[in-house]
Every structure is written in structure tokens, then in C-alpha cells.
Amino acid sequence: MKPGRLLRVKGMIRKEWLQVIRDPSSIAIAFFLPMLLLLIFGYGVSLDAKNVRIALVVEQADSQSLSFAGGFYQTSYFAPLALNSIQEAETALRQSKVDGIVWLRHNFGRDYLRKDSPPIGVIVNGVDANTARLIEGYVQGIWFGWLEQQAERAGKKLQSPVQLEQRIWYNPEVRSTDFLVPGVLAVIMTLIGALLTALVIAREWERGTMEALLVTRISVVEILLGKLIPYFILGMGGLALSLAMAHSLFHVPLRGSLWLLLATSALFLWVALGMGFFISTIFKSQFVAALVAMVSTFLPAFILSGFIFDIQSMPPIIQGLTHLIAARYYVSILQTLFLVGDVWSVVLPNAAALVGMGLFFHGMVYRKTRKNLE
Amino acid sequence: MGHRILALIIKEFLALFRDKKSRMAVIVPPIFQLLVFGYAATFDLEHAALAILNEDTGGFSRDLAGRFERSSGFEVVGYLRSEAEIAPLIDRGGALLALHIGPQCSSDAARGESCNIQVLIDGRNSNTAMLALNYVRSIVSDFNEERAELNGVKLPARLNMRAWFNPNLESRWFIVPGIIALLAMIVTLVVTALSVAREREAGTFDQLLVTPLRPWEILIGKAMPGLLVGVGEASLIIAVAVFWFKIPLVGQLSVLYPALIIYVLSIIGVGLMISSFSATLQQALLGAFLFIVPAVILSGFSTPIANMPAFMQALTYLDPMRYFLTIVRRVFLEGAGIEYFWHDLWPMSIIAAVTLAMATWLFRHRMY
Missing domain, CATH: 3.40.1710.10 (abc type-2 transporter like domain)
Structure with missing residues (x-):
């Protein structure tokens, strides 16, 4: 180690730390932002459709029609609205007052008794295709349960050639919170990391203080270390807060080990801070760095990380592109650590990719911050 | 008076577009993002x-x-x-x-x-x-x-399922119109939220305040680039959605555009408010994120508002994106006319009026 390096790095850390403390926005980014985001994401992002408003049109109140319609009142998936005619129901669907219609025609009971296999009309509003598909699934469930019940009442067993038994591993209740909250942590850490550092180096260039730093004995590595350490500590504070909240507020189970979670999170924070430094160094202007940070951090982490949209469903080119998004690797690690456990065959390759990206960002920052002036 | 405002508008455009990096940062990412996200954001399971x-x-x-x-x-x-x-x-x-x-x-x-x-x-x-x-x-x-x-057995009753407005239930038809609202917001906010803060940090905003320009004239000057960039970028995205992604545009553009302009104005109001609150670019950037992220989540862009708990649903009424998102999706897919989304239009107009007025007031009565 070069003589005096520790002293210089310490001095640099102290200077950065004072800057952090004196501008409340850094503290807000590290602590207030994650809390706010976790609350909003945690409560606001859910793919579990409950209390779906559905119009029930029963044209003839016979026992078959009523017993089928009754199924919709017994589940929390639906909040049924009984309407008298299909015209009324269609108007309600057009006005977005209901999301779907179940229609039993007047001859339903009669045809049922005649064993004519009468149709049950189901119309869903397809604008939100995902919810529409979930609603269709729920309706199918009710329909199937009703068929079984009717068969039982007649003293028979519904004998279908194939009986399906399903098991959903790691998340048997299919709570979307359990998979979304780990992903939310990745989005939050991306934002915090990049926001903390995106302007830090650009600010020094813009104010001319970088040149002042460069004429001192301090080396580039020392400048960068001095800048990295305070923000790393801040970021880890925010991270610890988010983890504690995810666990206590949203009851997401942590099946993997805590130390591995902390270690991989620290690794990701290092990458995210590196990305912020990278933006800051390349653009050298706070205004442009801020523009770039806004468009290149939140949306890619939100849409391309696999946090909410499954990467496997994307076209191959886009799947290739997601490999450039650091959050993708972290989301994958988090979902596995939280819901499955320490699966090394998932953790190791993703962690290796993070190390690679971190080295790239920090290496580029080092290369571009030569002690020379343009 | 007219030429004063015009001069300010020209100056604002130059500030935004003269620098090549800043020009690129405003124009290129949204188009690229539309293409990438249009393909990436899907809930359809294939293979x-x-x-x-x-x-x-x-x-x-x-x-x-x-x-x-x-x-x-x-x-x-x-x-x-x-x-x-x-x-x-x-x-x-x-x-x-x-x-x-x-x-x-x-x-x-x-x-x-x-x-x-x-x-x-x-x-x-x-x-x-x-x-x-x-x-x-x-x-x-x-x-x-x-x-x-x-085996000659018929089921006692069968289901006959249909989906209106999107018969094959393609989630892209849902997401891509949403991206119009999303990117229009981000571009507009980026342009406006950083503009006043940048002048504050450089100290030139005080000079602007001592000119004969009145606060509402400054407002127009600062709002014009955002309005033009926001509406222009949104038009481009609408064209890509229709011609590239082949999303059916059932409704009329003539009912969509008034809604779009009101939406962009409400975002400009928010952006200028954030900008007036902040003394540095760092604070403006933080403010922009503090608005964008909750606004996107609460708008129903990725997950339906109906799935949220009641208190979150109440919060969504403050989010201008919520209203425009509903409007743009319904105009695109359902062909809804103004009578079907009037109840989304007026709250958005109120948000626009309030935020623009607040921003004008804040120009003179700032925090720092």
C-alpha cells in the first residue's frame, strides 16, 4: 500500500460523508425512498384477482340455474351482481361496471333435465387479458365443482377419463405477494444505488472541483474508494431496512440463509452503485446524467428483470437483452432464496454474472477517470 | 408581451436541444424502450x-x-x-x-x-x-x-366462453397502450422537472425572476417544451403501436388527443412543482422518482387497481396516469367515446389545473 493512502481515503470519505449529511436528499434516497416504495409496491402490486365484479343473468329461476349461480356467491373471487337481462348486463360491461357476465338462458334447467348439455354463456372483458384469463379459470373451477356436486346428488361419481391432481411448489397458496416482494427489493436497490451515485462524479466535474482533486496527491483509486464507501454504507442501511420490512410486513418466508441473502445483496448494491458512477463518469453533466439515470434504471429494472413479467415468455431477442440488466440476476437470486432455499445452481451463475457486471462498471469508471484533462 | 414569451420558449427549447447528449437522452430512449417493452411486457405464456x-x-x-x-x-x-x-x-x-x-x-x-x-x-x-x-x-x-x-357420454352442461374487445386475450393489446401513457409521462416529467432546478443550481432562475416576465409567462415558457415533447413523443408511440404492434385502434384519435393534452399538462404541472421545490438537480431527480414510481404502480399499468387494498385504491384517485391509462386503453380497444370516460377526464383536468397553479405560485414563493 502506498504511504498515506489510508489517510487520503479517510479524508475523502469524510468529505463525501459531510456532503451526504448536509444534503438531506441522499439520506432520503437511502431510507425514506425504500420504505415508501416497499409500502407502495407491497400493497399496490398484486396479481391476485379477488372480488371480481361479475354480472349474473338468470333468466329462469329454476333449481338448476339457481344452484349454479349460487356457486358465485360462495367464493371470495367474485362479487356477483344479479341483473335481469342480457342487454342490461352488456351495457354494464360496456360501462366497465362489471368485468364479466355469466348468462343462464331461460331453457337452461329444462335442457339440463333433458340431458341436452345446455350452454352456459360467459363473456369477459378482454381489455386486461391477464385478469380475463384468471376470471375464466375461476369460472371453470366453479363450473367443474358444480358438475361434481350435481353428480354426487344423483348418487353417482363424476367419472372423467383423466383426473388431474395439481401441486404448486414453493408457493402453494399462489400468493403473488410472495414472488413480487423479493422482486420489489431488486427494483428498489437498483433505484437507490443509481440515484445515490449518478450525480456524484458529474457534480465534481461540473463544479470544477474534480480538477482541484486531481492536482492533489490523491490517486484515482483513492478518489473512487472514498466515494464508494459512504454510499455503500448508506445503501446497506436502506437494504437492511427493506429486508426487515419485507419480512415483518408482508410475511414473505425466507427459506434460504440470511448470510447468503446479505452477501448477494451487498454484491448487487456494489453493482448498482457502479452503474450510477458509470453514468456519472460518462456524461460528466448532472443534467444529462440525471436524464439517463431516469430512463435507464427504473423501467428496465421494472419490466426486464423478471420481477413481474416472466423472462421465459419474452421473445428470444428480448431475452438476450435482459442479460444486460443487472437486476435480472438479483431478482432470480432473491426469488430462489426467499421461496426455495439455498439452491447453489441458481445462486452461483447469477452471482458470477453480477461480479462480471460490477467489474465492468467499476473498471470503466476507473479507466475514464484518468488524471488528465481534456 | 407575446414576443417575450416567445423568446423564453425559444430559449427553453435551445436549453433542451442544443446539447447533443441531452437531445439524445430525450428522444432516443423512449422509442427504444417502446420497442423493447412492447415485446417484453407480456403475461402470455408461450413455450x-x-x-x-x-x-x-x-x-x-x-x-x-x-x-x-x-x-x-x-x-x-x-x-x-x-x-x-x-x-x-x-x-x-x-x-x-x-x-x-x-x-x-x-x-x-x-x-x-x-x-x-x-x-x-x-x-x-x-x-x-x-x-x-x-x-x-x-x-x-x-x-x-x-x-x-x-363413449357416447355428454357433459350435463358446457361452458361457452368469449372475451369481448380482445378475443384472443393477448396481453400485448393491454400493455402497449399502457406504454403510451407511461412513456409520455416519463418524457414530460424529465423535461420539466429538471428545467427549473437546473436554473436554480446555475443561479440563472433569479435573473429570470427579475425580468419583466410574469410568473404565468414563465410557466408558459417552461411548459411549452414539455407539452410539445410529450405530445409529440406520444404521437410517435401511438403510430408505432398501431402500425408496428398492430394494436387495434377502434376509437377516434379526436377523442384521444384532448385527453392526451390534458394528461401531459397535468404531468407538466407536477414536474414544474417538483422543480420549484428543489434547490439542486439531485433533489429534482429524487423528486421525479418519488412521483414516477408510485404513479406507475398506482396507475394499474402492470397490475389491476381492483386487486389493491381499499386505502391504496383511494390513493390512485390522485394519480393522473390512472385516468389517462384507462382512457387510452378503452379508446384503443373498446372504441369508447367521451361519454364513457367523462368521469376519468374531469378529475384529470382538476389535477392539471391545481398542479399548474401551484407551480406558478411556487416560482415566487420558493422554499429555499
Whole structure:
């Protein structure tokens, strides 16, 4: 180690730390932002459709029609609205007052008794295709349960050639919170990391203080270390807060080990801070760095990380592109650590990719911050 | 007076577009993002990785497994030999789901009993798991129905399902119009939120305040670039949505544009408010994020508002994106006219009026 390096790095850390403390926005980014985001994401992002408003049109109140319609009142998936005619129901669907219609025609009971296999009309509003598909699934469930019940009442067993038994591993209740909250942590850490550092180096260039730093004995590595350490500590504070909240507020189970979670999170924070430094160094202007940070951090982490949209469903080119998004690797690690456990065959390759990206960002920052002036 | 404002507008445009990097940062990313996100943001499950463990040798089970092999929803990634292979494969993400057909399947079916099959699904992504399960169910129930018909048995009642406005339930039709609202907001906010803060930090805003320009004139000058960039960028995205992604535009552009302009104005108001509150660019950037992220989540862009708890649903009424998102989707897919979304239009107009007025006031009565 070069003589005096520790002293210089310490001095640099102290200077950065004072800057952090004196501008409340850094503290807000590290602590207030994650809390706010976790609350909003945690409560606001859910793919579990409950209390779906559905119009029930029963044209003839016979026992078959009523017993089928009754199924919709017994589940929390639906909040049924009984309407008298299909015209009324269609108007309600057009006005977005209901999301779907179940229609039993007047001859339903009669045809049922005649064993004519009468149709049950189901119309869903397809604008939100995902919810529409979930609603269709729920309706199918009710329909199937009703068929079984009717068969039982007649003293028979519904004998279908194939009986399906399903098991959903790691998340048997299919709570979307359990998979979304780990992903939310990745989005939050991306934002915090990049926001903390995106302007830090650009600010020094813009104010001319970088040149002042460069004429001192301090080396580039020392400048960068001095800048990295305070923000790393801040970021880890925010991270610890988010983890504690995810666990206590949203009851997401942590099946993997805590130390591995902390270690991989620290690794990701290092990458995210590196990305912020990278933006800051390349653009050298706070205004442009801020523009770039806004468009290149939140949306890619939100849409391309696999946090909410499954990467496997994307076209191959886009799947290739997601490999450039650091959050993708972290989301994958988090979902596995939280819901499955320490699966090394998932953790190791993703962690290796993070190390690679971190080295790239920090290496580029080092290369571009030569002690020379343009 | 007119030329004063004009001069300010020209100056604002120059400030934004003279610098090449800043020009690129405003124009290029949204177009690129539209293309990428338009393809990436999908809830449709295609080619889900399926592993099959068929312990039965009969024709019945081969027929059943064939249904899965031929389905476009699934792609068979492997045939397993024993049950012990399933767990490690799913653990490491090698397959999304495994279909397990027991050794007795064909003989059970031949005796007129049910053949029991098992499907094991990776629940890490609960939405994908549900979609996969729905596909499996519909393949099995189609198979059952055909088999039952072969034996001359009819189901006592059948479901006849249809989807309005999006018959094939393509989630892209839902997401891409949403991206119009999303990117229009981000571009507009980026342009406006940083503009005053930048002048504050450089000290030139004080100079602007001592000129004869009145606060509302400054407002117009600062708002024009945002309005033009926001509406222009949105128009471009609408064109790409219609001509590239082939999203059906059932409704009229003439009802969409007034809504778009009001929406962009409300975002400009928010952006200028953030900008007036902040003394530095760092603070403006933080402020912009503090608005964008909750606004996107609460708008219903990715997950429906109806799924949120009641207090969150109440918060969404403050979010201008919520209203425009509903409008743009309904105009695109349902062809809704203004009478169907009037109740979304007026709250957005109020938000625009309030935020613009607040921003004007804040120019003179700033915090720092």
C-alpha cells in the first residue's frame, strides 16, 4: 500500500460523508425512498384477482340455474351482481361496471333435465387479458365443482377419463405477494444505488472541483474508494431496512440463509452503485446524467428483470437483452432464496454474472477517470 | 408581451436541444424502450418448459402426452425416467412444470376408471404458475370431453366462453397502450422537472425572476417544451403501436388527443412543482422518482387497481396516469367515446389545473 493512502481515503470519505449529511436528499434516497416504495409496491402490486365484479343473468329461476349461480356467491373471487337481462348486463360491461357476465338462458334447467348439455354463456372483458384469463379459470373451477356436486346428488361419481391432481411448489397458496416482494427489493436497490451515485462524479466535474482533486496527491483509486464507501454504507442501511420490512410486513418466508441473502445483496448494491458512477463518469453533466439515470434504471429494472413479467415468455431477442440488466440476476437470486432455499445452481451463475457486471462498471469508471484533462 | 414569451420558449427549447447528449437522452430512449417493452411486457405464456414423466406404456397415456407435446403453450424440455428427477430439475429452473403419468394410467382407463395424473408447477412466479395450470386444465378437460364423447357420454352442461374487445386475450393489446401513457409521462416529467432546478443550481432562475416576465409567462415558457415533447413523443408511440404492434385502434384519435393534452399538462404541472421545490438537480431527480414510481404502480399499468387494498385504491384517485391509462386503453380497444370516460377526464383536468397553479405560485414563493 502506498504511504498515506489510508489517510487520503479517510479524508475523502469524510468529505463525501459531510456532503451526504448536509444534503438531506441522499439520506432520503437511502431510507425514506425504500420504505415508501416497499409500502407502495407491497400493497399496490398484486396479481391476485379477488372480488371480481361479475354480472349474473338468470333468466329462469329454476333449481338448476339457481344452484349454479349460487356457486358465485360462495367464493371470495367474485362479487356477483344479479341483473335481469342480457342487454342490461352488456351495457354494464360496456360501462366497465362489471368485468364479466355469466348468462343462464331461460331453457337452461329444462335442457339440463333433458340431458341436452345446455350452454352456459360467459363473456369477459378482454381489455386486461391477464385478469380475463384468471376470471375464466375461476369460472371453470366453479363450473367443474358444480358438475361434481350435481353428480354426487344423483348418487353417482363424476367419472372423467383423466383426473388431474395439481401441486404448486414453493408457493402453494399462489400468493403473488410472495414472488413480487423479493422482486420489489431488486427494483428498489437498483433505484437507490443509481440515484445515490449518478450525480456524484458529474457534480465534481461540473463544479470544477474534480480538477482541484486531481492536482492533489490523491490517486484515482483513492478518489473512487472514498466515494464508494459512504454510499455503500448508506445503501446497506436502506437494504437492511427493506429486508426487515419485507419480512415483518408482508410475511414473505425466507427459506434460504440470511448470510447468503446479505452477501448477494451487498454484491448487487456494489453493482448498482457502479452503474450510477458509470453514468456519472460518462456524461460528466448532472443534467444529462440525471436524464439517463431516469430512463435507464427504473423501467428496465421494472419490466426486464423478471420481477413481474416472466423472462421465459419474452421473445428470444428480448431475452438476450435482459442479460444486460443487472437486476435480472438479483431478482432470480432473491426469488430462489426467499421461496426455495439455498439452491447453489441458481445462486452461483447469477452471482458470477453480477461480479462480471460490477467489474465492468467499476473498471470503466476507473479507466475514464484518468488524471488528465481534456 | 407575446414576443417575450416567445423568446423564453425559444430559449427553453435551445436549453433542451442544443446539447447533443441531452437531445439524445430525450428522444432516443423512449422509442427504444417502446420497442423493447412492447415485446417484453407480456403475461402470455408461450413455450413454457415442460418435463414429462410417463411411466405408462399404453396408447391412452401416449395420446394424452401428445396433447401436451403439440400445444403451443408448452415446449417439452425433457423426458424423465423417475420421480426423483423432478425436484432437482424444477429447483434449478430447468423446467417450469412436470407432468407425471402413473404406470396404471392406460389400464385404469381401459377398465372405465379415471387415470390419475399429476402436475407439479414451479410457484416462484405465482402468475406464471396459475397460467400454466390453466393451460394444463384446459388441455385435460378438452381431452376428457373428447374421450367422453367417444363413449357416447355428454357433459350435463358446457361452458361457452368469449372475451369481448380482445378475443384472443393477448396481453400485448393491454400493455402497449399502457406504454403510451407511461412513456409520455416519463418524457414530460424529465423535461420539466429538471428545467427549473437546473436554473436554480446555475443561479440563472433569479435573473429570470427579475425580468419583466410574469410568473404565468414563465410557466408558459417552461411548459411549452414539455407539452410539445410529450405530445409529440406520444404521437410517435401511438403510430408505432398501431402500425408496428398492430394494436387495434377502434376509437377516434379526436377523442384521444384532448385527453392526451390534458394528461401531459397535468404531468407538466407536477414536474414544474417538483422543480420549484428543489434547490439542486439531485433533489429534482429524487423528486421525479418519488412521483414516477408510485404513479406507475398506482396507475394499474402492470397490475389491476381492483386487486389493491381499499386505502391504496383511494390513493390512485390522485394519480393522473390512472385516468389517462384507462382512457387510452378503452379508446384503443373498446372504441369508447367521451361519454364513457367523462368521469376519468374531469378529475384529470382538476389535477392539471391545481398542479399548474401551484407551480406558478411556487416560482415566487420558493422554499429555499
